[in-house]
Amino acid sequence: MIRFDHVCKRYGEKEVLSNLSFEVREGEVFSLVGPSGTGKTTILRIIAMLDNPSSGTVMVMGKDTRTPDALRVALRRQMGMVFQKPAALRGSVADNVALGLKFRKFPPEDISRRVSEVLDLVGLSGYEGRRTNTLSGGELQRVAIARALAPGPRLLLLDEPTANLDPVATEKIEDLILSLNEKSGITIVLSTHDMAQAQRLSTRIAVVLDRKICQLGNPFQIFYQPVTREVARMVGIDNILAGEIVANEGGLASVDVSGVILHAPSPLDPGTRVTLFVRPEDLFIGKDATAGRSSPRNVLPATILRLIPQGPNTRVTVDAGVRLTGVITRQSCQELGLSPGMTVSVSFKANAVHVVPVEKAG
Numbered sequence: 001m002i003r004f005d006h007v008c009k010r011y012g013e014k015e016v017l018s019n020l021s022f023e024v025r026e027g028e029v030f031s032l033v034g035p036s037g038t039g040k041t042t043i044l045r046i047i048a049m050l051d052n053p054s055s056g057t058v059m060v061m062g063k064d065t066r067t068p069d070a071l072r073v074a075l076r077r078q079m080g081m082v083f084q085k086p087a088a089l090r091g092s093v094a095d096n097v098a099l100g101l102k103f104r105k106f107p108p109e110d111i112s113r114r115v116s117e118v119l120d121l122v123g124l125s126g127y128e129g130r131r132t133n134t135l136s137g138g139e140l141q142r143v144a145i146a147r148a149l150a151p152g153p154r155l156l157l158l159d160e161p162t163a164n165l166d167p168v169a170t171e172k173i174e175d176l177i178l179s180l181n182e183k184s185g186i187t188i189v190l191s192t193h194d195m196a197q198a199q200r201l202s203t204r205i206a207v208v209l210d211r212k213i214c215q216l217g218n219p220f221q222i223f224y225q226p227v228t229r230e231v232a233r234m235v236g237i238d239n240i241l242a243g244e245i246v247a248n249e250g251g252l253a254s255v256d257v258s259g260v261i262l263h264a265p266s267p268l269d270p271g272t273r274v275t276l277f278v279r280p281e282d283l284f285i286g287k288d289a290t291a292g293r294s295s296p297r298n299v300l301p302a303t304i305l306r307l308i309p310q311g312p313n314t315r316v317t318v319d320a321g322v323r324l325t326g327v328i329t330r331q332s333c334q335e336l337g338l339s340p341g342m343t344v345s346v347s348f349k350a351n352a353v354h355v356v357p358v359e360k361a362g
Helices: 040-047 069-076 093-097 099-103 108-121 137-149 167-184 195-201 219-224 229-234 330-336
Strands: 002-011 014-024 029-033 055-060 079-082 155-159 187-192 204-209 212-217 239-249 252-257 260-265 273-278 284-286 298-310 313-319 323-329 343-348 353-357
Touching: 002 040, 014 040, 014 212, 029 040, 029 167, 029 195, 040 055, 040 155, 040 187, 079 137, 093 099, 093 108, 093 137, 099 108, 099 137, 108 137, 108 167, 137 155, 137 167, 167 187, 167 195, 187 195, 195 219, 204 219, 204 229, 212 219, 212 229, 229 239, 239 260, 252 273, 260 298, 260 353, 284 323, 298 323, 313 330, 323 330
Parallel strands: 029 187, 029 204, 079 155, 155 187
Antiparallel strands: 002 014, 002 055, 204 212, 239 252, 239 273, 252 260, 273 353, 284 343, 298 313, 298 343, 313 323
């Protein structure tokens, strides 16, 4: 559906994208994630042919985006784009949704039918006569999506579609994105800085940092098998540990981390310097961290350093010879009577540890 080959983008002397090569497959939800200012919106604008790459090639639906104007218009009409802050024209919802159809000179009866269809699709059936200045932010965003969908595009581009919305409106937009993809098979490319949203929605994720794609993969690969420290931090992995493999028996490595031996699956040889990544939710913290658990390989005595409430959960940071952070429910925290200075044990399975050689992890 989309292919970038060695694409760079510069504005004057400032490079905003550096040597990007990746593909978006037809029918998938492809997310570009990363902090603000890393180039996510620029990638979307290049796909939509609102910007041209400074070098490299971009193919969309088998066509080079550097085609003559007439072909660009035909290609552009197979796409819909919704910006982070959608602009609404004065007037009715129906007038806004019908805009692209009128430009394409659809017959009036077809316009009326199509407007009703897409408003029903985005959950705004009956809103045709509503004035846009009476709508909430979430409703305006759904109107913008309906307007983009009305001409029947094969590709939908969404730039931070929920960045300015409350949690209820965000959930509705996310449900809409999944429904559109599942029911119509439309290819969706979206940018977001919300990692949890990317995990919920995406077929595949590209992590964009420092003008480059640092990792591309499915949600499991991105969230549980990061390839660099920067990606690990981006996806919420607190436990990033440097160590050296001291033994390896049948693919189960023993890793010395500041004098603490941890066990993890790895094919790497003894003497290899590695970085270990462990998600906080994979740690079990309690007075007996092995109780009711199936023989975890890593069991460590620890002292609680800090407890931080986090919604229904509590983040627990401990000193176990190495500094580790886990997440437990607030109820469990209260039942265990956890407090700073308390002695506990921490356990986690060997396969909860992702091992990357230092030269790759950075």
